[in-house]
Every structure is written in structure tokens, then in C-alpha cells.
């Protein structure tokens with residue numbers, strides 16, 4: 001059954017790393033990536049249209065005025081307001097394709113509301129906080145202008161965004177621990193193939 005598969009997880013849990021491996025996998029070539037938009041600055045190793053469409057605040061305002069935003073979340077960061085949003089529903093054709101997207105918990109809930117519970121499948125990627133923080137610091141070190149203040153803000157915000165209560169309420173379909181990246185990718189892949197073949 002075709003669905004939108006949502007990869008969900010805290011900051012630096014490994015969502016993008018998992019996603020990058022899945023989209024390269026030929027067995028999953030029938031699944032289209034849903035690329036969301038953001039107004040946050042592009043990181044050094046990111047590519048326009050790959051991880052996100054990096055748009056300006058003006059471009060966001062235009063889409064908003066045209067009622068093309070399905071769901072959005074906004075963060076007041078130390079570098080200013082960063083928006084993350086999904087625009088335009090026309091891209092989904094469940095007769096033909098399944099889709100995959102990296103989502104927040106709120107985004108996952110919004111998609112269930114917009115498309116119905118049966119169409120949305122949540123995959124929660126997690127790793128213990130100590131490992132996650134170390135991975136976040138290592139990733140940040142490689143940036144041209146490392147922003148450890150923002151890293152800390154996001155780390156703390158995750159505690160609230162992914163509280164036990166919210167995770168329970170969201171009813172995510174499956175939870176997978178990201179110790180070895182390859183094992184995680186394999187687990188996610190086999191779960192997706194199982195669901196699609198039903």
C-alpha cells in the first residue's frame with residue numbers, strides 16, 4: 001500500500017544520514033522524496049533541493065499568501081527566525097507512488113490530519129542523548145562558523161518537542177535505534193518494503 005513514510009527524530013539522531021542512504025537504494029527507487037522548504041541558512045555540506053529547498057522569507061510569504069503551505073513550524077534561533085514548511089499538496093499521487101520525508105513530530109501529526117492515518121507511516125530514529133550530543137558537536141565542528149549556542153538550544157528544545165507524552169500521543173508506527181548506521185538503514189528499509197507489500 002502506498003504511503004508517506006515519515007522519518008522522525010531528535011536533532012542529530014541520524015535522520016538525514018538514514019534518508020541519504022535510502023534514496024540511493026535501488027530497491028526503494030519507487031519511493032519519491034518529499035523535499036520540504038526552509039528559510040534557515042544552508043550548511044556547508046548541503047545542496048539546494050536535496051536536504052531542503054532553501055527559500056527566502058519573501059518566497060515563504062508568497063506561498064503563504066497563495067495558501068500553499070500544508071504544515072509549517074517556526075523557530076526563533078539565535079540567528080533569527082527559521083521556518084520549515086511543506087508546500088503544495090498536488091505532488092502526492094498514491095495510486096502511483098509512495099513518498100518519504102524527514103518530519104518533526106508535529107509535522108507527522110499534521111500529515112495524518114491532512115491525509116488520514118492510513119496514508120502516513122512514522123519511523124522514529126533515536127539514539128541515547130550522550131552519543132547524540134557528541135555526534136552533534138562533531139558535525140558542528142565541520143561547519144565554517146560552528147554555532148554551539150544554537151546546537152545547545154536545539155538539544156534542549158528536543159526534550160520538550162519529544163516529551164514522553166507527545167511521543168505517546170503521536171502513535172509512531174516503529175522505533176529504531178541508530179547505533180550502526182548500516183544496521184539502521186537496513187532495518188528502516190525492510191520495514192518500508194514490508195508495509196508497501198501489504
Ligand SMILES: Nc1ncnc2c1ncn2[C@@H]1O[C@H](COP(=O)(O)OP(=O)(O)OP(=O)(O)O)[C@@H](O)[C@H]1O
Nearest residue numbers: 010011012013014015016017135139178179180181
Ligand atoms: N550511526 C551513526 N554512527 C555514527 N555517526 C552517525 C550515525 N548516524 C549519524 N551519524 C552522524 O551524526 C551526525 C548527525 O546525523 P544527521 O545529520 O544525519 O542527523 P539529523 O537527525 O538529520 O540531524 P538534524 O535534525 O539536526 O539535521 C552527522 O554528523 C552524521 O554523520
